[in-house]
Amino acid sequence: MTTSAAATRSVKSNAGTRLYKLLPLLALLPCVAYPAVAQNTPRRLVVVDAGHGGVDPGAHGPAGMREKHVTLAVSRELARILRQDTTLEVRMTRDSDTLIALRDRTRMANRWRGGERPALFVSIHCNANHNPAGYGFETYFLSEAKTEDARRVAAMENAAEKYEEKPAQGGSPLSFILNDLKQNLYLRESSSWAEQIQHRLGEVHPGRNRGVKQAGFYVLNGAFMPAVLVEIGFITNAAEERVLADATMQGRIAERLAYSIYDYFRTPAPTPIARGR
Ligand SMILES: [Zn+2]
Numbered sequence: 001m002t003t004s005a006a007a008t009r010s011v012k013s014n015a016g017t018r019l020y021k022l023l024p025l026l027a028l029l030p031c032v033a034y035p036a037v038a039q040n041t042p043r044r045l046v047v048v049d050a051g052h053g054g055v056d057p058g059a060h061g062p063a064g065m066r067e068k069h070v071t072l073a074v075s076r077e078l079a080r081i082l083r084q085d086t087t088l089e090v091r092m093t094r095d096s097d098t099l100i101a102l103r104d105r106t107r108m109a110n111r112w113r114g115g116e117r118p119a120l121f122v123s124i125h126c127n128a129n130h131n132p133a134g135y136g137f138e139t140y141f142l143s144e145a146k147t148e149d150a151r152r153v154a155a156m157e158n159a160a161e162k163y164e165e166k167p168a169q170g171g172s173p174l175s176f177i178l179n180d181l182k183q184n185l186y187l188r189e190s191s192s193w194a195e196q197i198q199h200r201l202g203e204v205h206p207g208r209n210r211g212v213k214q215a216g217f218y219v220l221n222g223a224f225m226p227a228v229l230v231e232i233g234f235i236t237n238a239a240e241e242r243v244l245a246d247a248t249m250q251g252r253i254a255e256r257l258a259y260s261i262y263d264y265f266r267t268p269a270p271t272p273i274a275r276g277r
Pocket of ligand 1: 059
């Protein structure tokens with residue numbers, strides 16, 4: 001017994017000595033238990049949606065540039081810029097060359113938003129036209145198309161649905177009406193953000209400012225937050241295809257899109273719904 005007790009004391013003593021020696025090292029450990037940022041403030045969400053991807057290449061230019069590659073490059077740069085602001089949570093619907101169904105993109109955005117916190121959704125695309133003279137940039141929000149050209153652009157972007165294995169079914173008339181009512185709350189917000197985007201892109205884009213437009217884009221339908229689709233230029237126009245393929249210009253476009261988001265969050269809301277209530 002005596003031998004055993006001495007052995008126990010010896011073990012305790014050794015353990016105490018080891019702990020004592022380790023104490024100075026504890027000061028080197030990061031204070032993981034005490035995060036510097038308050039956990040209670042929900043971060044504002046920005047969802048960056050790179051148009052097309054995978055088997056859906058989108059439009060292509062005369063030199064062979066694919067829309068899906070341009071949209072991913074600009075989206076990645078936009079996300080990189082925005083992530084420097086730690087008050088924002090930035091999510092990408094895709095960060096690789098893969099196909100995401102149109103309706104899944106806003107579903108993901110709604111899920112990421114979770115509760116009632118400020119959020120924005122931007123879908124990035126390149127325009128295309130049979131007329132190679134078409135050029136410039138325009139921003140859409142979801143509403144009934146007012147012009148033939150807006151209808152054409154929506155039909156072109158909605159055609160991406162043909163690549164999806166299971167195109168979404170229409171849903172019940174009631175759910176459609178409820179969605180419509182809910183989304184109407186964000187129309188003014190989406191429209192004013194679209195104006196800011198056009199203004200900002202106009203600072204760097206060599207093409208024509210074609211203005212803010214509205215049309216029925218599937219990819220914006222179902223987003224319970226301000227949502228826009230930006231056509232950052234005509235990939236079918238040879239000169240504009242070069243602009244869209246240029247890494248410096250992609251960076252400038254992404255930077256101006258980021259500025260429009262900062263503008264949006266700093267601007268007082270024109271309606272109480274604006275900040276996500
Ligand atoms: Zn597109």
